[in-house]
Amino acid sequence: MDAREIAWQVLNQVCLEKEYANLALRKVKLQGADMAFVTQVVYGTLQHYRYVRYLWEGLVKSKPKGKIAVLLDMSVYQLMFLHTPTYAIIHEAVDLAKQVYQGRYAKLVNALLHQVERAPRALPQEETARLAIETSHPDWLLAMWKAQYGAEIMKQIAYHDIAEGKTWIRCNTLVNSLEELEAAMPGRLEKAPLPQAYAYLGKQLLQEPCFRNGGFAIGDLSSQMVAGYLDPKPHETILDVCSAPGGKACHMAALMENKGKIIACDLHAHRVKLIEEGAKRLHVSIIEAKVLDALQAQTHFSHTSFDRILCDVPCSGYGVLQGKSDIKYHMQSGDMDAIIKTQEAILESVWPLVKVHGVLVYSTCTLNKKENEKQIAAFLSRHPQFQLEKEQTIFPFIYNSDGFYMAKLCRIA
Ligand SMILES: C[S@@+](CC[C@H](N)C(=O)[O-])C[C@H]1O[C@@H](n2cnc3c(N)ncnc32)[C@H](O)[C@@H]1O
Numbered sequence: 001m002d003a004r005e006i007a008w009q010v011l012n013q014v015c016l017e018k019e020y021a022n023l024a025l026r027k028v029k030l031q032g033a034d035m036a037f038v039t040q041v042v043y044g045t046l047q048h049y050r051y052v053r054y055l056w057e058g059l060v061k062s063k064p065k066g067k068i069a070v071l072l073d074m075s076v077y078q079l080m081f082l083h084t085p086t087y088a089i090i091h092e093a094v095d096l097a098k099q100v101y102q103g104r105y106a107k108l109v110n111a112l113l114h115q116v117e118r119a120p121r122a123l124p125q126e127e128t129a130r131l132a133i134e135t136s137h138p139d140w141l142l143a144m145w146k147a148q149y150g151a152e153i154m155k156q157i158a159y160h161d162i163a164e165g166k167t168w169i170r171c172n173t174l175v176n177s178l179e180e181l182e183a184a185m186p187g188r189l190e191k192a193p194l195p196q197a198y199a200y201l202g203k204q205l206l207q208e209p210c211f212r213n214g215g216f217a218i219g220d221l222s223s224q225m226v227a228g229y230l231d232p233k234p235h236e237t238i239l240d241v242c243s244a245p246g247g248k249a250c251h252m253a254a255l256m257e258n259k260g261k262i263i264a265c266d267l268h269a270h271r272v273k274l275i276e277e278g279a280k281r282l283h284v285s286i287i288e289a290k291v292l293d294a295l296q297a298q299t300h301f302s303h304t305s306f307d308r309i310l311c312d313v314p315c316s317g318y319g320v321l322q323g324k325s326d327i328k329y330h331m332q333s334g335d336m337d338a339i340i341k342t343q344e345a346i347l348e349s350v351w352p353l354v355k356v357h358g359v360l361v362y363s364t365c366t367l368n369k370k371e372n373e374k375q376i377a378a379f380l381s382r383h384p385q386f387q388l389e390k391e392q393t394i395f396p397f398i399y400n401s402d403g404f405y406m407a408k409l410c411r412i413a
Pocket residue numbers: 241242243244245246247248249265266267268271292293294295312313314315
């Protein structure tokens with residue numbers, strides 16, 4: 001089976017069976033350039049799903065569905081975004097189309113792809129409709145961003161989501177200093193506007209010798225701002241209730257100089273394992289990882305027993321659509337309703353555990369005021385014993401990082 005056919009199969013699993021793209025790709029047994037091609041076609045097609053569908057769908061009355069629609073999507077993606085010769089893309093798409101539905105759609109695939117290649121359909125005139133197709137976002141999401149943040153910010157987020165992302169790392173000061181890390185990766189690090197953070201400019205991050213010995217952690221720049229917001233000190237006791245895979249917990253441990261205690265919980269056992277593995281690689285010994293539903297936290301811990309608590313809650317993920325294009329492909333406007341209730345329930349379950357004069361930080365990787373500012377305003381109105389010290393939305397286009405929200409609440413009574 002060649003790389004294009006494998007990409008088609010992976011996309012069928014993601015688009016039609018709702019498998020996560022990273023998990024479907026993990027099963028692919030290819031290497032080198034072939035694997036890079038499959039990965040690019042899979043993520044690229046998902047990232048541009050509306051645009052590529054728009055280009056072929058308008059040309060046909062009775063629209064093919066299922067695997068043929070996915071095949072057309074991925075072939076149009078290649079025609080529009082890759083430098084592969086047109087004849088190779090179309091020829092192979094037609095061959096693949098012959099494999100399914102008794103080959104009924106092979107001629108149509110051939111005709112549609114030639115037509116798209118010859119004269120791509122013009123984008124809609126109206127500005128927001130055009131942006132939605134050009135950047136492949138659902139209309140309701142753009143409308144929500146426009147209403148919440150204004151037209152200019154909506155536009156910048158949308159274009160950010162289809163731009164090429166950066167890889168961010170954090171120097172693990174428990175293992176090496178900034179100077180030592182820079183010396184170990186000459187020319188491959190670009191200093192970021194945050195202590196200990198760098199953009200990685202190389203190509204083989206996991207092959208860097210100082211990765212295995214824990215010299216750095218991989219983690220988005222915005223996400224690295226959260227531990228600083230919590231501002232944990234050596235010898236304190238910290239609760240991290242939604243902790244896996246443990247990026248922020250390990251960062252907190254470094255800020256605490258590996259002194260004190262961090263209880264790092266997550267609902268899912270397989271994800272708790274990731275916290276343990278990460279902590280081991282990064283030479284962190286103060287993390288105690290636990291499988292625990294945050295909603296049950298009060299049955300495990302006494303009231304007022306933590307100096308600081310981090311609630312890095314599950315969220316709709318609208319701040320990470322650049323890197324997680326399968327979220328973008330599948331998301332529905334109703335998805336956030338249940339999640340908002342979970343976030344509220346987590347806050348209600350956890351707040352009594354923080355000491356008086358202690359700190360609670362709430363964070364999400366989403367851009368949605370209902371999960372962010374409004375969630376925190378509602379919490380504060382229910383709990384006058386907390387005060388908002390600061391809150392911040394990090395828009396993803398500022399540093400080419402994830403979109404994040406963080407609120408720092410201090411318990412005053
Ligand atoms: C945004 S991620 C956390 C990322 C993590 N803080 C880090 O920095 O690596 C949210 C996590 O919440 C976990 N989760 C979801 N519902 C939960 C619950 N009721 N109790 C505990 N963890 C939960 C998910 O398994 C997921 O790992």
